[in-house]
Amino acid sequence: MADSSSPVSGVADRYAAALFELALEESALEQVEADLDRYSQMLDESADFRRLVESPAFSSEDQLGAMKALNERAGIASLAANFVGVLAQNRRLFTLPGVIRSFKRRAAEHRGEATAHVTAAQALSEEQKSALKAALKERLGKDANLDLKVDPAILGGLVVKLGSQMIDTSLRTKLNMMKSRLKEAS
Incomplete structure (x- = not known):
């Protein structure tokens, strides 16, 4: 897990901020948070999914294809699915755990x-x-x-x-x- 001063954390925070702003604009905060919770659960439960997310051995095309299939199977067809696709295309899928933490923190602060x-x-x-x-x-x-x-x-x-x-x-x-x-x- 990256600490808050690491470069990975900074990238994850910036991606989470962008996703949070989009979710607010589209009134999809609850849906995006629920979808991110599903990703988090998959990360906790599946070593294969963690490997897909963390390993630099997979090409962006492999990650994108796998994420599309996973999203379809998990029923995630929202802004979160598109966002994770962008992470995969940009070779930043490894930031997903940090993005989830940062997004959840922002959403909690937003709700007080x-x-x-x-x-x-x-x-x-x-x-x-x-x-x-x-x-x-x-x-x-x-x-x-x-x-x-x-x-x-x-x-x-x-x-x-x-x-x-x-x-x-x-x-x-x-x-x-x-x-x-x-x-x-x-």
């Missing part, structure tokens, strides 16, 4: 929502997601979208980032703090 980047040791159930959203809404005073990521290395608990704030209740952090205290005590 906050985005919480949540890292958990294992996938959260729908009940856990709802409880987390409710707790965040109470703290923020507004709805929060969850950008969920699973990282077994945190062992347990959650790491929640809201803008510049970070709430780290991970077991890994607690164990590291305990280890540090034990070193200081000896």
